[in-house]
Amino acid sequence: MHQIDHYINGSSLAAGDRTAPIFDPGTGVQTGQVSLADQGEVDRAVAAAAEAFQSWGRSSLSTRQRIMFAFRELVAAHRQELAELVSAEHGKTIDDALGEVQRGLEVVEFACNIPHLLKGDFSEQVSTSVDTYSVRQPLGVVAGITPFNFPAMVPMWMYPVAIACGNTFVLKPSEKDPSVSMLAARLFTEAGLPDGVFNVLNGDATAVNGLLTHPDVAAVSFVGSTPIAQHIHETASAHGKRALALGGAKNHMVVLPDADLGDAADAAVSAGFGSAGERCMAISVVVAVGDIADDLVDAIAKRVREIRVGPGQDPRTEMGPLVTSQHLGRVRSYVDGGEAAGATLVVDGRDVAVDDCPDGFYLGPTLFDHVDTSMDLYTDEIFGPVLSIVRAATYGDAIELVNRNPYGNGTALFTRDGGAARRFQQEIEVGMVGINIPIPVPLSYYSFGGWKQSAFGAHAIYGPDGVHFYTRQKVMITKWSSTGPASVDFRFPAG
Numbered sequence: 001m002h003q004i005d006h007y008i009n010g011s012s013l014a015a016g017d018r019t020a021p022i023f024d025p026g027t028g029v030q031t032g033q034v035s036l037a038d039q040g041e042v043d044r045a046v047a048a049a050a051e052a053f054q055s056w057g058r059s060s061l062s063t064r065q066r067i068m069f070a071f072r073e074l075v076a077a078h079r080q081e082l083a084e085l086v087s088a089e090h091g092k093t094i095d096d097a098l099g100e101v102q103r104g105l106e107v108v109e110f111a112c113n114i115p116h117l118l119k120g121d122f123s124e125q126v127s128t129s130v131d132t133y134s135v136r137q138p139l140g141v142v143a144g145i146t147p148f149n150f151p152a153m154v155p156m157w158m159y160p161v162a163i164a165c166g167n168t169f170v171l172k173p174s175e176k177d178p179s180v181s182m183l184a185a186r187l188f189t190e191a192g193l194p195d196g197v198f199n200v201l202n203g204d205a206t207a208v209n210g211l212l213t214h215p216d217v218a219a220v221s222f223v224g225s226t227p228i229a230q231h232i233h234e235t236a237s238a239h240g241k242r243a244l245a246l247g248g249a250k251n252h253m254v255v256l257p258d259a260d261l262g263d264a265a266d267a268a269v270s271a272g273f274g275s276a277g278e279r280c281m282a283i284s285v286v287v288a289v290g291d292i293a294d295d296l297v298d299a300i301a302k303r304v305r306e307i308r309v310g311p312g313q314d315p316r317t318e319m320g321p322l323v324t325s326q327h328l329g330r331v332r333s334y335v336d337g338g339e340a341a342g343a344t345l346v347v348d349g350r351d352v353a354v355d356d357c358p359d360g361f362y363l364g365p366t367l368f369d370h371v372d373t374s375m376d377l378y379t380d381e382i383f384g385p386v387l388s389i390v391r392a393a394t395y396g397d398a399i400e401l402v403n404r405n406p407y408g409n410g411t412a413l414f415t416r417d418g419g420a421a422r423r424f425q426q427e428i429e430v431g432m433v434g435i436n437i438p439i440p441v442p443l444s445y446y447s448f449g450g451w452k453q454s455a456f457g458a459h460a461i462y463g464p465d466g467v468h469f470y471t472r473q474k475v476m477i478t479k480w481s482s483t484g485p486a487s488v489d490f491r492f493p494a495g
């Protein structure tokens with residue numbers, strides 16, 4: 001069985017006693033086991049990163065750029081292998097996994113050019129013979145804690161930016177699919193990154209809490225579910241660390257009566273069931289406004305019935321399994337509960353059967369109509385292939401409904417009316433907005449972040465906000481005068 005340890009100080013570190021199983025979700029078979037760090041391993045990882053920071057924090061921008069470019073080439077050359085690792089432990093299709101590697105790679109490319117964003121400001125002669133300038137300096141050892149659903153991309157939202165800014169990094173990936181991060185660490189070493197700059201600490205809550213309270217960790221970034229995001233933000237902040245914690249989501253797609261029906265149905269199905277709904281930007285609620293509802297439900301249902309479910313490694317598969325049997329049980333319980341609560345079950349995925357994979361963690365795509373906002377189906381983040389249709393009488397009602405939801409990660413509007421789109425952009429209380437685009441994930445030179453219960457902290461992730469998060473500003477005020485000695489002066493300087 002495949003054994004996954006830690007990657008600390010440039011090499012694999014053998015494990016302690018605690019482990020967790022790794023499954024192939026497509027077959028339900030255990031394929032490996034991952035070490036779960038205790039405080040001793042947390043201390044070793046942080047100590048290695050702290051030691052490495054002594055020189056990496058002072059390394060030249062050109063050195064960092066050269067290594068980041070080399071890493072970029074290695075990730076690009078290994079993209080297939082990285083995608084296969086993602087698919088083997090997460091279950092998503094290889095095509096989808098290749099897409100996630102590509103989106104992560106774009107952040108690495110952004111990081112290659114980071115010196116441009118590390119330039120400071122300079123003001124000459126702010127007072128007589130006095131100049132002012134600012135620089136941005138790294139924080140030190142920073143930690144990243146990431147979820148199972150994008151095991152390649154989400155860590156890459158963090159570590160390329162942090163490392164290019166001069167920090168050293170301890171990554172605690174999801175214990176459900178850690179292998180891709182181990183390969184990334186080996187590629188970084190091959191690219192010439194000094195030992196200890198990038199470390200992978202595998203584990204569960206023990207490792208996370210060890211990092212959150214460790215005195216030598218300067219900042220923590222987190223992506224995962226809302227209750228854990230809140231815990232991370234509060235605990236890290238209480239221990240004096242800079243914290244950024246992205247949480248869960250319930251993303252609405254509003255469809256107006258004038259929308260292109262075919263486009264809207266395609267988008268709802270792609271964004272609702274891609275990656276089996278295990279995306280933080282998945283559409284989980286379609287808000288059908290006015291008289292488009294019946295036709296829209298029919299168009300979506302027709303497409304949903306045609307989705308081919310199977311193992312992620314089969315090129316014919318469109319939708320793979322869920323990540324674990326526990327998660328499958330949880331998502332199924334929402335389907336049972338939705339039916340019992342009186343929502344109309346238009347397509348029932350519970351009886352899906354996949355050839356040769358009787359023990360895989362499969363749930364077929366499931367569609368509910370007439371979902372009420374008081375039902376668990378609507379209030380909870382299900383994180384599976386379950387799409388709910390909520391009907392709204394007017395556009396105003398739809399906007400109000402989206403804004404009442406406690407989450408605010410992503411949302412989308414489908415319409416042909418520019419004025420309606422403009423109103424949506426202005427009034428909607430959500431961090432990322434798509435107009436005729438169902439999954440509005442910003443490219444790497446913007447920053448990614450939700451609002452309300454979908455994000456805690458003052459920053460968004462990657463892009464310019466990532467640079468601000470992983471650096472702190474220092475301002476210098478200097479006086480070089482050749483006009484003779486100054487005299488004692490008790491007035492507050494005023495120019």
Ligand code: NAD
Pocket residue numbers: 145146147148149150154172173174175203204205206208209223224225226228229231246247248249279280381383409450454
């Ligand atoms: P999760 O919150 O269960 O786990 C995330 C990380 O936290 C993992 O590394 C896990 O080991 C750790 N963790 C879990 N329980 C912990 C505890 N009690 N104490 C300390 N650490 C703990 O999330 P998940 O199931 O891996 O991922 C799915 C969630 O992530 C969904 O809610 C999804 O919306 C969210 N997500 C959000 C974004 C975003 O950008 N907002 C992106 C991807 C995923």
